[in-house]
Amino acid sequence: MGVIVQKYGGTSVGTLERIEAVAERVKKTRAQGHDVVVVVSAMSGETNRLIAMAKDLDADASRREMDVLVSTGEQVTIALLTIALLKAGVDAVSMTGDQMRMKTDSSHSKARILDVETDNIQNHFKAGKVVVVAGFQGRDENNNITTLGRGGSDTSAVAVAAALKADECQIYTDVDGVYTTDPRVVPQARRLETITFEEMLEMASLGAKVLQIRSVEFAGKYNVPLRVLSSFKEGEGTLISYEEASMESPVVSGIAFNRDEARLTISGVPDIPSIAAQILSPIGEAGIDVDMIVQNTLGDGKADFTFTVHRDDYRRATELLNQVAQEVGAREVQGNEFIAKVSIVGVGMWNHPGVAKTMFEVLGSENINMHQISTSEIKVSVLIDEKYLELGVRALHTAFGLDAEPQEEK
């Protein structure tokens, strides 16, 4: 008996049949005596359909009007799910972002939540109703429609759960939890029963796209118990815990990786304090995110400067870097478009200094060359050629004892 917030993404509500299946799942939770808020996304494909229409009219369409447009996607889903719930005998009511007073700032298409009023939801709880809420959308102080950006429904769910002090915020998705690594790469990957908040942040930021990283940060800030589950398969999913890691925590919890990296090096730049800013400013101004930066002094008053970008930004970043090279009198610009990042993640790592060494040995024994290394308290990341990605991830997964015990088919 408590308050449960359940969030269903676009795939989970992608057809009328799936909406009916969601209604049945909500009905079960309701039958356990919980008050339930359901946060939904647009049906899969719907947001893209709407955006395509707008882009046909104007490739650079007004962001205010784009928000008016795409916010209809979630509104369709709340109505359909509520109709399905009522049909299934569950008393329910839908609420748009403005009806639940989801207040955001005015950054159209990437608004930040400022406040959620829960009076309306609480009143519906008192009347015995399940409340079906549109994710992703809110209103700014001037009553303009805003959206939180792609994946924002996760953040909506966490915000509602925080405001209601919910017992659990359950994120239903098309995977049944957080895995030690991507099961498509390593068939022996195991579902984790729990993962710490910090580990989840690293896994999410490194391409294990189970949850939107913003929603995880948000949940951490407000201490919302977050659980990732499958819409399509029964199971306990993975609980993201905010407790201190116990002494028994495994050293490495998971292997994260990111395939779409590219690496750029500008060689022979003047070794002066302002050089990093000079090199990176034009890149940042072009809206390109930079990751894993290394500056290597050569001793002759010159230095090499290396960083990674998303592969989609590689060409643009190369152009900009060639301009910088002329301006600062660098020797040359080199790049590698086919780089992958592999990381071992685990809160138990910081007091096991041998972990990084093991990682390097494992990769070395497979003849995988590391281009770059970076470390933090709970992860070690290396850059390798993309073609070695699967080999490296599988070797590390086995070496750190993450492979699942052979199981009987359920």
Next chain:
Amino acid sequence: MGVIVQKYGGTSVGTLERIEAVAERVKKTRAQGHDVVVVVSAMSGETNRLIAMAKDLDADASRREMDVLVSTGEQVTIALLTIALLKAGVDAVSMTGDQMRMKTDSSHSKARILDVETDNIQNHFKAGKVVVVAGFQGRDENNNITTLGRGGSDTSAVAVAAALKADECQIYTDVDGVYTTDPRVVPQARRLETITFEEMLEMASLGAKVLQIRSVEFAGKYNVPLRVLSSFKEGEGTLISYEEASMESPVVSGIAFNRDEARLTISGVPDIPSIAAQILSPIGEAGIDVDMIVQNTLGDGKADFTFTVHRDDYRRATELLNQVAQEVGAREVQGNEFIAKVSIVGVGMWNHPGVAKTMFEVLGSENINMHQISTSEIKVSVLIDEKYLELGVRALHTAFGLDAEPQEEK
């Protein structure tokens, strides 16, 4: 230099190309120096698409949730049209029903407008913007989404025009005005430059479906100058005037007709005062609209009772009437499923008593039998067999001098 409200229906905004054409038309009006509010419907097909999804889940879906669902249709259009206007260089902003504070009662799917606040629109006017408003939708006092029912966008437009004291409310549709009769039946039908409010009500209620009758009543109540124009063709359309008819008004302004009528007669019922109520109550309770009622006393304490219904309601009405017949001891129930109603309409008619006689003579000379006649100050209606409809309408159109002069092609 004034305030113009333009309303574009679903066909006029049915594709992205048409939305761009509407933007061009709005741009022209704006270039004339007017403040412009544009009221739009959902893109044609969209409302039906949404309803079909809901009905798949529950044939008897919650009317509150249906309103949440279908109101997204207009929201999509306001965003797309505003994007098209901005692209065309016209400063514009969209408003949903709640943003413009379109207040209605709580009758979901057929709500009545209570009030429209114009502060928000006026502020956008001051900022030099065209305001694009979602028709058809509003909010009740508890902030629930409501809709005005099919065709309600016309009523929205008139309500906004009335609240703004607009100089004109222009209803853009797929016909270029109000015609003397349906040009598909009578190729010589002429567009009327003006039509009186009363005549328009009769034409609309008799099946000339250019404007929703509620919007005409609403315009009359608030004295809103209403003009019907084509979205696809330049022209002046037809202005609905609220002035007294002049002495020079034509006797008959138009021929209206309604094809989908059915006629029912219950014979030999007791000739007592309560009998009409006894017969019609079950019909009314079943939600069936009844038209053209005649009670004919036979002189033996018995009477015949005849009325018309929409053809779609014929079977159900017959079943109900057979039950009534048993209860009141009537002799028999008869019916005719293929009846049409033809009416001549004109404010000049009341002081030309020979008009009805002419009508009967014209129909008689074509050997068209009249089953029933009803008259009012500005119309005469007759019921005839549907198969004679075209013949009768053409003969009347010619006889009352409504045929267009042969014109050169434009």
